[in-house]
Amino acid sequence: MTDLEFDFLRGYLKTRSGLALSGEKRYLIESRLGPVCRRFNLATLHDLANALKNGRDGAIEKAVVEAMTTNETFFFRDQAPFDLFRDVLLPEAMARRAAQRRIRIWCAAASTGQEPYSLAMLLREAAPRLAGWSVDLIATDLSTEVLEKARAGLYSHFEVQRGLPVQLLIKHFEQVGEQWRISAPLRQMVDFRPLNLLHSFDALGTFDIVYCRNVLIYFDAATKGDVLARIGASLAPDGALLLGAAETVIGLTDRLVPNPRHRGLYNPAPSVAAPPLRRVVGL
Incomplete structure (x- = not known):
């Protein structure tokens, strides 16, 4: 070459x-x-x-x-973002949306599905409190190949050993030969869709919680800023964005600000001028 x-x-x-x-x-x-x-x-x-x-x-x-896409992921990766979802983000979103009784969550760059399925397990645990609620859990990725695996919900023994507590494996998975398939109710909770983060995601709508973890590290500063600004525009004014441990919005966009209480958590800035029209990168 x-x-x-x-x-x-x-x-x-x-x-x-x-x-x-x-x-x-x-x-x-x-x-x-x-x-x-x-x-x-x-x-x-x-x-x-x-x-x-x-x-x-x-x-x-x-x-x-x-x-060329990196698809490194595992269940409950880094743990803290999932503890935060269970203990803070979900209860706060429920308090804010008590009148509408609807919560919308987006997992961007979801790869083979372990992150959204981890959230689905936490939502399942909270089912008694969510009775009568509508919860949208949308997971997107650039790669249609990994999305097919995610939809199937079929994982190797090695994959279910990475981060998945054994009690959740027993509760939510069934063994299929030498692999493990996540239960049908959990598979049905996640709406997997193909999406390139460089393109418009207007069609997805507005979200209360967005997980976009460990993908921005592969972009240059200008691309990071563009994607973050558009994610900020897709968040509800009281919404929340979770980034990876090595990622930040600082110096990249003024549409989002760090949450002072929780590392890796960002919220829409209180008052920022509307962003320019979202760009769409052609194929």
Whole structure:
């Protein structure tokens, strides 16, 4: 792969997915896109780059973007954000929405589904308090491949061992051969949808709680700011955003401010001018 081809592929991935690769990440492109070449009978990355430039095969374009997506996730990852949901965010949202009796939650970059299913388990535990309520739990991801796995709710023994308490495994999963399937009621609680965070998400509506954890770290500052500003616009004025431990809104957008009580939690700024029209990045 020449420097020109590497630069083209970096630019292509940034435009399509927001992924910002440094010059030291050449090995990552070579290791992840090599199998894509073999899948489409392309001899080299040079041929792959040419196929992308020609833009005649949407399947190749989709495969390239999905191959470069990092899908590291596990149940109750980092634990604290889920304790916060159970002990603070859900009770406060219920108090604020007592008249409407409806709560809307969005898990962005949900990968293979462990994060939204973790929230679904907590909502299930709170079912007696939520009787008569409508709870929308929407989970999105760029990759249709991981969304298919998420919808199936089928996980390996290794995956259910990562962060999932054994009592919840026994309560909410059934063993299927050497794998574990999450129960149908929990699968039905989560609405999985394909979504590229670079595109408009107006159609999703307004949310009380948004989890967008450990995806912004792969974007450059300008892309982070754009995505955060649009998430801020999609939050209810009293809504809440959870980011990953290595992520922040500081210096990136004035639509969101850190919550003084809880690390990693952000709220809409009290009074900020309306944002410009949301941009939509074409494919």
